[in-house]
Amino acid sequence: MAILEVKGIEKSFGTLKVLKKIDFSLERGEAIAVIGSSGSGKTTLLRCLNFLERPDKGSIVVNNEVIFDAMDPTTQRESEVRKKRLHFGLVFQNFNLFPQYTVLKNVTLAAELLAQKHPNFKQEKKAILKEIQDRGKMLLSQVGLSEKLECYPHMISGGQQQRVAIARALALEPDILCFDEPTSALDPELTGEVLKVIKNLAERNTTMIIVTHEMDFARDVANRVIFMDDGVVVEQGSPKEVFGTPKEERTKQFLARYKKD
Protein backbone atom coordinates (compact mmCIF):
# COMPACT_ATOMS: atom_id res chain seq x y z
CA MET A 1 0.00 0.00 0.00
CA ALA A 2 1.29 3.41 -0.88
CA ILE A 3 2.43 5.61 1.98
CA LEU A 4 2.19 8.71 -0.20
CA GLU A 5 -0.07 9.52 -3.11
CA VAL A 6 0.30 12.79 -4.96
CA LYS A 7 -2.69 13.46 -7.16
CA GLY A 8 -2.88 16.09 -9.84
CA ILE A 9 -0.73 18.73 -8.16
CA GLU A 10 -0.59 22.00 -10.06
CA LYS A 11 1.21 25.15 -9.05
CA SER A 12 1.70 28.50 -10.77
CA PHE A 13 3.68 31.54 -9.76
CA GLY A 14 1.84 34.39 -11.42
CA THR A 15 1.52 33.36 -15.05
CA LEU A 16 4.34 30.85 -14.85
CA LYS A 17 3.04 27.32 -14.55
CA VAL A 18 5.69 25.45 -12.58
CA LEU A 19 3.88 22.19 -11.90
CA LYS A 20 1.39 20.84 -14.44
CA LYS A 21 -0.55 17.98 -12.96
CA ILE A 22 1.95 15.87 -11.07
CA ASP A 23 0.89 12.35 -10.10
CA PHE A 24 3.02 9.79 -8.36
CA SER A 25 3.02 7.50 -5.40
CA LEU A 26 5.56 6.18 -2.98
CA GLU A 27 5.71 2.89 -1.13
CA ARG A 28 6.89 2.57 2.46
CA GLY A 29 10.64 2.01 2.56
CA GLU A 30 11.12 3.19 -0.97
CA ALA A 31 13.64 5.82 -2.05
CA ILE A 32 12.81 7.86 -5.12
CA ALA A 33 15.25 10.10 -6.88
CA VAL A 34 13.77 13.05 -8.75
CA ILE A 35 16.00 14.27 -11.55
CA GLY A 36 15.62 16.93 -14.18
CA SER A 37 17.15 20.20 -15.29
CA SER A 38 16.94 23.41 -13.28
CA GLY A 39 13.50 24.95 -13.52
CA SER A 40 11.77 21.65 -14.18
CA GLY A 41 9.74 21.99 -10.96
CA LYS A 42 11.54 19.43 -8.75
CA THR A 43 12.14 21.79 -5.87
CA THR A 44 8.65 23.28 -6.09
CA LEU A 45 7.23 19.77 -5.85
CA LEU A 46 9.16 19.14 -2.62
CA ARG A 47 8.11 22.52 -1.26
CA CYS A 48 4.47 21.66 -1.97
CA LEU A 49 4.80 18.39 -0.09
CA ASN A 50 6.25 20.26 2.88
CA PHE A 51 3.58 22.98 2.81
CA LEU A 52 6.09 25.70 1.99
CA GLU A 53 4.06 26.31 -1.15
CA ARG A 54 0.33 25.81 -1.49
CA PRO A 55 -0.62 23.90 -4.64
CA ASP A 56 -3.38 25.46 -6.76
CA LYS A 57 -4.92 22.10 -7.57
CA GLY A 58 -4.63 18.50 -6.49
CA SER A 59 -4.33 16.57 -3.30
CA ILE A 60 -1.74 14.83 -1.15
CA VAL A 61 -2.60 11.61 0.67
CA VAL A 62 -0.40 10.09 3.36
CA ASN A 63 -1.31 6.69 4.85
CA ASN A 64 -4.75 6.96 3.24
CA GLU A 65 -5.37 10.26 5.02
CA VAL A 66 -5.95 13.32 2.84
CA ILE A 67 -3.51 15.81 4.31
CA PHE A 68 -3.96 18.41 1.62
CA ASP A 69 -6.73 19.06 -0.84
CA ALA A 70 -6.73 22.26 -2.85
CA MET A 71 -10.53 22.10 -3.01
CA ASP A 72 -10.96 21.69 0.75
CA PRO A 73 -9.91 24.75 2.77
CA THR A 74 -10.25 22.87 6.07
CA THR A 75 -7.08 20.98 5.16
CA GLN A 76 -5.25 24.29 4.85
CA ARG A 77 -5.79 25.82 8.27
CA GLU A 78 -2.52 26.79 9.87
CA SER A 79 -2.87 24.61 12.97
CA GLU A 80 -3.79 21.63 10.78
CA VAL A 81 -0.91 22.28 8.43
CA ARG A 82 1.52 22.40 11.33
CA LYS A 83 0.50 18.94 12.45
CA LYS A 84 0.32 17.42 9.01
CA ARG A 85 3.59 18.71 7.69
CA LEU A 86 5.29 16.56 10.32
CA HIS A 87 4.59 13.58 8.08
CA PHE A 88 7.43 15.03 6.03
CA GLY A 89 10.95 16.04 6.87
CA LEU A 90 12.94 18.35 4.63
CA VAL A 91 16.68 18.71 4.21
CA PHE A 92 17.49 21.98 2.47
CA GLN A 93 20.11 22.71 -0.11
CA ASN A 94 21.62 25.37 2.17
CA PHE A 95 21.26 23.35 5.42
CA ASN A 96 19.52 26.24 7.22
CA LEU A 97 20.84 25.24 10.61
CA PHE A 98 20.08 27.63 13.47
CA PRO A 99 23.40 29.42 14.01
CA GLN A 100 22.86 30.35 17.67
CA TYR A 101 22.34 26.79 18.83
CA THR A 102 24.79 23.94 19.28
CA VAL A 103 24.69 20.98 16.95
CA LEU A 104 22.77 18.95 19.54
CA LYS A 105 20.30 21.75 20.26
CA ASN A 106 19.66 22.12 16.53
CA VAL A 107 18.53 18.51 16.50
CA THR A 108 16.49 18.61 19.72
CA LEU A 109 14.89 22.08 19.63
CA ALA A 110 11.78 21.24 17.62
CA ALA A 111 11.12 18.06 19.59
CA GLU A 112 11.45 19.99 22.85
CA LEU A 113 8.96 22.59 21.67
CA LEU A 114 6.51 19.92 20.56
CA ALA A 115 6.91 18.08 23.88
CA GLN A 116 5.53 21.11 25.72
CA LYS A 117 2.14 20.09 24.37
CA HIS A 118 2.48 16.64 25.91
CA PRO A 119 -0.32 16.28 28.51
CA ASN A 120 2.10 15.20 31.25
CA PHE A 121 4.91 17.54 30.26
CA LYS A 122 5.07 19.31 33.62
CA GLN A 123 5.24 16.15 35.71
CA GLU A 124 7.58 14.24 33.44
CA LYS A 125 9.60 17.13 32.11
CA LYS A 126 12.97 15.71 33.08
CA ALA A 127 12.33 12.27 31.65
CA ILE A 128 10.87 13.64 28.42
CA LEU A 129 13.74 16.05 27.83
CA LYS A 130 16.26 13.34 28.65
CA GLU A 131 14.66 11.08 26.09
CA ILE A 132 14.82 13.82 23.45
CA GLN A 133 18.48 14.48 24.28
CA ASP A 134 19.36 10.81 24.05
CA ARG A 135 17.57 10.47 20.77
CA GLY A 136 19.39 13.54 19.44
CA LYS A 137 22.75 12.09 20.46
CA MET A 138 21.83 8.76 18.89
CA LEU A 139 20.91 10.42 15.60
CA LEU A 140 24.08 12.48 15.58
CA SER A 141 26.18 9.39 16.14
CA GLN A 142 24.29 7.76 13.29
CA VAL A 143 25.50 10.56 10.98
CA GLY A 144 28.99 10.33 12.47
CA LEU A 145 29.00 13.51 14.52
CA SER A 146 29.18 12.31 18.11
CA GLU A 147 32.30 14.42 18.58
CA LYS A 148 30.59 17.65 17.56
CA LEU A 149 27.57 17.83 19.88
CA GLU A 150 28.61 21.08 21.53
CA CYS A 151 29.94 22.80 18.40
CA TYR A 152 28.13 25.70 16.80
CA PRO A 153 27.29 25.41 13.10
CA HIS A 154 29.97 27.90 11.98
CA MET A 155 32.63 25.72 13.59
CA ILE A 156 32.01 22.69 11.36
CA SER A 157 32.33 22.05 7.63
CA GLY A 158 29.50 22.25 5.13
CA GLY A 159 29.32 18.49 4.85
CA GLN A 160 29.07 18.18 8.61
CA GLN A 161 26.41 20.89 8.71
CA GLN A 162 24.34 19.02 6.18
CA ARG A 163 24.66 15.84 8.23
CA VAL A 164 23.39 17.75 11.27
CA ALA A 165 20.48 18.95 9.13
CA ILE A 166 19.70 15.34 8.25
CA ALA A 167 19.74 14.35 11.92
CA ARG A 168 17.52 17.34 12.69
CA ALA A 169 15.00 16.25 10.07
CA LEU A 170 15.03 12.69 11.42
CA ALA A 171 14.47 13.84 15.01
CA LEU A 172 10.73 14.25 14.50
CA GLU A 173 10.45 10.79 12.91
CA PRO A 174 8.84 11.84 9.64
CA ASP A 175 7.15 9.21 7.49
CA ILE A 176 8.85 10.59 4.43
CA LEU A 177 12.18 12.35 4.34
CA CYS A 178 12.72 14.83 1.51
CA PHE A 179 16.07 16.08 0.25
CA ASP A 180 16.31 19.19 -1.88
CA GLU A 181 19.61 18.92 -3.75
CA PRO A 182 21.42 18.11 -0.51
CA THR A 183 24.91 18.32 -1.97
CA SER A 184 24.57 21.21 -4.41
CA ALA A 185 25.94 23.78 -1.97
CA LEU A 186 28.94 21.65 -1.05
CA ASP A 187 32.48 21.48 -2.33
CA PRO A 188 32.98 18.32 -4.37
CA GLU A 189 35.23 16.77 -1.73
CA LEU A 190 32.46 17.12 0.88
CA THR A 191 29.58 15.61 -1.10
CA GLY A 192 30.76 12.07 -0.47
CA GLU A 193 30.22 12.10 3.28
CA VAL A 194 26.66 13.40 2.88
CA LEU A 195 25.78 10.93 0.15
CA LYS A 196 27.13 8.14 2.33
CA VAL A 197 24.76 9.12 5.13
CA ILE A 198 21.80 9.17 2.75
CA LYS A 199 22.80 5.83 1.32
CA ASN A 200 22.95 4.49 4.83
CA LEU A 201 19.40 5.67 5.42
CA ALA A 202 18.28 3.99 2.22
CA GLU A 203 19.80 0.73 3.42
CA ARG A 204 17.70 1.03 6.57
CA ASN A 205 14.63 1.37 4.34
CA THR A 206 13.94 5.00 5.17
CA THR A 207 11.19 6.33 2.90
CA MET A 208 12.78 9.15 0.94
CA ILE A 209 12.33 11.54 -1.94
CA ILE A 210 15.64 12.85 -3.14
CA VAL A 211 15.89 15.72 -5.58
CA THR A 212 19.40 15.53 -6.93
CA HIS A 213 21.81 16.36 -9.71
CA GLU A 214 24.10 13.50 -8.73
CA MET A 215 23.18 10.94 -11.38
CA ASP A 216 25.53 8.22 -10.19
CA PHE A 217 24.17 8.58 -6.70
CA ALA A 218 20.56 8.44 -7.93
CA ARG A 219 21.32 5.27 -9.85
CA ASP A 220 23.04 3.78 -6.84
CA VAL A 221 20.58 4.58 -4.07
CA ALA A 222 17.11 5.01 -5.53
CA ASN A 223 14.58 2.22 -5.99
CA ARG A 224 12.85 4.37 -8.52
CA VAL A 225 13.78 7.40 -10.59
CA ILE A 226 11.41 10.13 -11.69
CA PHE A 227 12.48 12.40 -14.51
CA MET A 228 10.75 15.77 -14.53
CA ASP A 229 10.80 18.35 -17.25
CA ASP A 230 8.83 21.57 -17.63
CA GLY A 231 6.52 20.80 -14.72
CA VAL A 232 5.51 17.27 -15.67
CA VAL A 233 6.71 13.79 -14.80
CA VAL A 234 8.08 12.70 -18.17
CA GLU A 235 9.23 9.26 -17.23
CA GLN A 236 9.64 7.04 -14.21
CA GLY A 237 10.95 3.60 -13.54
CA SER A 238 13.79 1.69 -11.97
CA PRO A 239 17.22 3.33 -12.27
CA LYS A 240 18.13 0.65 -14.74
CA GLU A 241 15.22 1.54 -17.00
CA VAL A 242 15.49 5.31 -16.78
CA PHE A 243 19.28 5.54 -17.05
CA GLY A 244 19.84 2.43 -19.20
CA THR A 245 16.96 2.39 -21.63
CA PRO A 246 15.07 5.69 -21.43
CA LYS A 247 11.87 5.62 -23.46
CA GLU A 248 11.18 9.31 -23.85
CA GLU A 249 13.11 11.57 -26.17
CA ARG A 250 13.36 14.32 -23.50
CA THR A 251 14.88 11.92 -20.99
CA LYS A 252 17.47 10.83 -23.54
CA GLN A 253 18.38 14.43 -24.28
CA PHE A 254 18.71 15.28 -20.61
CA LEU A 255 20.88 12.29 -19.82
CA ALA A 256 23.06 12.89 -22.87
CA ARG A 257 23.64 16.45 -21.78
CA TYR A 258 24.61 15.21 -18.35
CA LYS A 259 27.14 12.78 -19.68
CA LYS A 260 28.81 15.54 -21.68
CA ASP A 261 29.22 17.77 -18.62
Place this chain on the structure above:
Amino acid sequence: MNEILVIVARLSESFMLNCKLFILTLLFALPLGMLIAFGSMSRFRPLRWVVRTFVWIIRGTPLMLQLIIIFYGPGLLNMPFSWPNGGPGRFVAATVAFIINYACYLSEIYRGGIQSIPVGQYEAGQVLGMTKTQIFFRVTLLQVVKRIVPPIGNEVITLVKDTSLANIISNKEIIMMAGEYSNKGLIWPLFATGIYFLVFVGALTILLNWVEKKLSYFRA
Protein backbone atom coordinates in the same frame (compact mmCIF):
# COMPACT_ATOMS: atom_id res chain seq x y z
CA MET B 1 38.62 77.35 44.18
CA ASN B 2 35.29 77.41 45.86
CA GLU B 3 33.67 78.92 42.78
CA ILE B 4 34.98 76.08 40.60
CA LEU B 5 33.39 73.51 42.88
CA VAL B 6 30.09 75.34 42.79
CA ILE B 7 30.15 75.45 38.99
CA VAL B 8 31.03 71.75 38.73
CA ALA B 9 28.20 70.91 41.11
CA ARG B 10 25.71 72.90 39.06
CA LEU B 11 26.94 71.41 35.79
CA SER B 12 26.64 67.92 37.28
CA GLU B 13 23.17 68.64 38.53
CA SER B 14 22.01 69.89 35.14
CA PHE B 15 23.61 66.88 33.45
CA MET B 16 21.20 64.73 35.43
CA LEU B 17 18.48 66.13 33.20
CA ASN B 18 20.37 64.87 30.14
CA CYS B 19 20.73 61.49 31.82
CA LYS B 20 17.07 61.26 32.76
CA LEU B 21 16.00 62.20 29.26
CA PHE B 22 18.41 59.63 27.83
CA ILE B 23 17.16 56.78 30.01
CA LEU B 24 13.45 57.54 29.59
CA THR B 25 13.84 57.86 25.83
CA LEU B 26 15.56 54.48 25.54
CA LEU B 27 13.13 52.81 27.90
CA PHE B 28 10.14 53.73 25.79
CA ALA B 29 11.63 54.10 22.31
CA LEU B 30 13.20 50.64 22.19
CA PRO B 31 9.86 48.78 22.50
CA LEU B 32 7.83 51.43 20.63
CA GLY B 33 10.28 51.15 17.74
CA MET B 34 9.53 47.43 17.55
CA LEU B 35 5.80 48.14 17.27
CA ILE B 36 6.44 50.71 14.54
CA ALA B 37 8.68 48.20 12.75
CA PHE B 38 5.91 45.61 12.75
CA GLY B 39 3.48 48.26 11.50
CA SER B 40 5.79 49.19 8.65
CA MET B 41 6.03 45.50 7.66
CA SER B 42 2.31 44.81 8.05
CA ARG B 43 0.55 42.92 5.29
CA PHE B 44 -2.36 45.31 5.79
CA ARG B 45 -1.54 48.01 3.24
CA PRO B 46 -3.26 51.06 4.78
CA LEU B 47 -1.50 50.48 8.10
CA ARG B 48 1.84 50.03 6.41
CA TRP B 49 1.29 53.19 4.41
CA VAL B 50 0.32 55.28 7.44
CA VAL B 51 3.24 54.02 9.50
CA ARG B 52 5.80 54.54 6.75
CA THR B 53 4.52 58.06 6.07
CA PHE B 54 4.78 58.86 9.76
CA VAL B 55 8.35 57.54 9.89
CA TRP B 56 9.19 59.59 6.81
CA ILE B 57 7.88 62.78 8.44
CA ILE B 58 9.71 62.19 11.71
CA ARG B 59 12.98 61.25 10.07
CA GLY B 60 12.58 63.99 7.50
CA THR B 61 12.31 66.93 9.88
CA PRO B 62 14.77 68.26 12.47
CA LEU B 63 14.35 67.01 16.01
CA MET B 64 14.68 70.63 17.13
CA LEU B 65 11.59 71.52 15.11
CA GLN B 66 9.70 68.55 16.49
CA LEU B 67 10.49 69.68 20.03
CA ILE B 68 9.13 73.13 19.29
CA ILE B 69 5.97 71.80 17.63
CA ILE B 70 5.24 69.30 20.37
CA PHE B 71 5.77 71.83 23.12
CA TYR B 72 4.09 74.91 21.64
CA GLY B 73 1.69 73.17 19.23
CA PRO B 74 -1.12 72.32 21.66
CA GLY B 75 -1.34 75.91 22.93
CA LEU B 76 -1.03 77.58 19.52
CA LEU B 77 -3.71 75.32 18.04
CA ASN B 78 -6.03 75.80 21.01
CA MET B 79 -6.08 72.09 21.71
CA PRO B 80 -7.95 70.99 24.84
CA PHE B 81 -4.72 69.30 25.87
CA SER B 82 -1.82 71.19 27.41
CA TRP B 83 1.51 70.33 29.02
CA PRO B 84 1.87 70.74 32.78
CA ASN B 85 3.15 74.13 33.88
CA GLY B 86 6.80 75.01 34.26
CA GLY B 87 9.83 72.77 34.30
CA PRO B 88 8.06 69.39 34.53
CA GLY B 89 5.89 70.23 31.52
CA ARG B 90 8.92 71.18 29.44
CA PHE B 91 10.66 68.00 30.43
CA VAL B 92 7.68 65.76 29.65
CA ALA B 93 7.21 67.44 26.27
CA ALA B 94 10.89 66.96 25.46
CA THR B 95 10.74 63.31 26.52
CA VAL B 96 7.71 62.65 24.31
CA ALA B 97 9.40 64.28 21.32
CA PHE B 98 12.58 62.27 21.87
CA ILE B 99 10.69 58.99 22.27
CA ILE B 100 8.76 59.47 19.03
CA ASN B 101 11.83 60.58 17.12
CA TYR B 102 14.08 57.77 18.31
CA ALA B 103 11.39 55.10 18.02
CA CYS B 104 11.14 55.93 14.31
CA TYR B 105 14.88 55.64 13.75
CA LEU B 106 15.05 52.44 15.76
CA SER B 107 12.09 50.96 13.88
CA GLU B 108 14.03 51.17 10.64
CA ILE B 109 16.97 49.41 12.25
CA TYR B 110 14.65 46.68 13.53
CA ARG B 111 13.00 46.34 10.14
CA GLY B 112 16.34 46.04 8.40
CA GLY B 113 17.47 43.47 10.97
CA ILE B 114 14.35 41.36 10.69
CA GLN B 115 14.30 41.45 6.90
CA SER B 116 17.96 40.51 6.69
CA ILE B 117 17.34 37.09 8.25
CA PRO B 118 17.45 34.53 5.43
CA VAL B 119 14.03 33.13 4.58
CA GLY B 120 15.52 29.65 5.00
CA GLN B 121 15.60 30.18 8.77
CA TYR B 122 11.81 30.66 8.83
CA GLU B 123 11.29 27.73 6.51
CA ALA B 124 13.49 25.46 8.59
CA GLY B 125 11.38 26.35 11.62
CA GLN B 126 8.16 25.80 9.69
CA VAL B 127 9.01 22.35 8.41
CA LEU B 128 9.92 21.39 11.97
CA GLY B 129 6.37 22.21 13.01
CA MET B 130 7.12 25.40 14.93
CA THR B 131 4.52 28.13 15.30
CA LYS B 132 5.18 31.65 14.04
CA THR B 133 5.71 32.84 17.60
CA GLN B 134 8.17 30.05 18.32
CA ILE B 135 10.06 30.84 15.14
CA PHE B 136 10.28 34.52 16.07
CA PHE B 137 11.41 33.99 19.64
CA ARG B 138 13.42 30.79 19.35
CA VAL B 139 14.97 31.12 15.90
CA THR B 140 15.15 34.64 14.52
CA LEU B 141 15.14 37.05 17.47
CA LEU B 142 18.67 36.44 18.71
CA GLN B 143 20.01 36.58 15.16
CA VAL B 144 18.25 39.92 14.69
CA VAL B 145 19.63 41.23 17.98
CA LYS B 146 23.16 40.26 16.99
CA ARG B 147 22.84 42.08 13.70
CA ILE B 148 21.36 45.27 15.09
CA VAL B 149 23.59 45.83 18.11
CA PRO B 150 26.13 47.95 16.17
CA PRO B 151 23.58 50.28 14.49
CA ILE B 152 21.56 50.55 17.70
CA GLY B 153 24.77 51.46 19.50
CA ASN B 154 25.22 54.28 17.02
CA GLU B 155 21.76 55.63 17.75
CA VAL B 156 22.26 55.34 21.48
CA ILE B 157 25.47 57.33 21.32
CA THR B 158 23.84 59.96 19.15
CA LEU B 159 21.02 60.17 21.68
CA VAL B 160 23.42 61.03 24.50
CA LYS B 161 24.47 64.18 22.69
CA ASP B 162 21.05 64.97 21.22
CA THR B 163 19.62 65.35 24.73
CA SER B 164 21.10 68.84 24.83
CA LEU B 165 18.64 69.83 22.09
CA ALA B 166 15.98 69.80 24.81
CA ASN B 167 17.21 73.29 25.79
CA ILE B 168 15.38 74.71 22.76
CA ILE B 169 12.21 74.47 24.88
CA SER B 170 14.06 75.80 27.94
CA ASN B 171 14.96 72.57 29.64
CA LYS B 172 17.92 73.48 31.78
CA GLU B 173 20.34 70.83 30.66
CA ILE B 174 24.10 71.02 30.88
CA ILE B 175 24.84 73.10 27.77
CA MET B 176 22.25 75.66 28.77
CA MET B 177 23.70 75.84 32.25
CA ALA B 178 27.20 76.37 30.92
CA GLY B 179 25.81 78.95 28.49
CA GLU B 180 24.67 81.05 31.40
CA TYR B 181 28.31 81.29 32.52
CA SER B 182 29.66 82.05 29.09
CA ASN B 183 27.09 84.84 28.74
CA LYS B 184 28.71 86.35 31.80
CA GLY B 185 32.14 85.99 30.23
CA LEU B 186 33.24 82.72 31.85
CA ILE B 187 34.00 80.31 29.00
CA TRP B 188 35.59 77.19 30.57
CA PRO B 189 32.35 75.59 31.89
CA LEU B 190 31.14 75.30 28.30
CA PHE B 191 34.29 73.41 27.34
CA ALA B 192 33.98 71.29 30.45
CA THR B 193 30.58 69.98 29.37
CA GLY B 194 32.39 68.00 26.68
CA ILE B 195 34.02 65.90 29.38
CA TYR B 196 30.63 64.84 30.72
CA PHE B 197 29.52 63.62 27.30
CA LEU B 198 32.83 61.92 26.60
CA VAL B 199 32.77 60.00 29.86
CA PHE B 200 29.16 58.95 29.38
CA VAL B 201 29.76 57.81 25.81
CA GLY B 202 32.93 56.05 26.89
CA ALA B 203 31.02 53.99 29.43
CA LEU B 204 28.33 53.17 26.86
CA THR B 205 30.94 52.10 24.34
CA ILE B 206 32.39 49.65 26.85
CA LEU B 207 28.91 48.29 27.54
CA LEU B 208 28.10 47.93 23.84
CA ASN B 209 31.38 46.17 23.15
CA TRP B 210 30.60 43.77 25.98
CA VAL B 211 27.18 42.97 24.46
CA GLU B 212 28.74 42.45 21.04
CA LYS B 213 31.30 40.12 22.54
CA LYS B 214 28.61 38.18 24.39
CA LEU B 215 26.90 37.54 21.06
CA SER B 216 30.05 36.62 19.19
CA TYR B 217 29.78 32.92 20.07
CA PHE B 218 27.79 32.31 16.91
CA ARG B 219 27.86 33.65 13.38
CA ALA B 220 24.79 34.84 11.54
